Amino acid sequence: MRVTEYSERCETISDWPVRIVTYRLDDRYICTITNVDPGACIARGEGPTRDDAERVAVGQASRSLALTRRSTPFATHCEVCGRPRASGSLLAANPASPDRALWVCTDCQRKLARRVDDEVPGG
Secondary structure (H helix, E strand, C coil), X not given: CCEEEEEEXXXXXXXXXXXXXXXXXXXXXXXXXXXCCXXXXXXXXXXXXXXXXXXXXXXXXXXXXXXXXXXXXXCCECCCCCCECCCCCEEEECCCCCCCEEEEXXXXXXXXXXHHHHHCCCC
């Protein structure tokens, strides 16, 4: 068994940068799609032609990557006052939008707590 017709290219599938490697091994073509960083294998495909192998692999990768959630970047600053986050910062409820939480510094957390207490009758 000898690898021939090796090709490698970078593309974007479902907004993810990927590397597509295709080669011929005897009478079959094999296609592997990996994440550019860190290089994890996302999909593999085989077929009698290069196009068939790539079609199978790209289809698998598209389905897999479409279901993959991206994490939001870690907040490095208080979302209320903008100061750099300290190790004691908290994830606090957002009074203006209860369905969204905020990363806040300790001072802003106290201010938000006082504001909520002032709005609660008897608080």
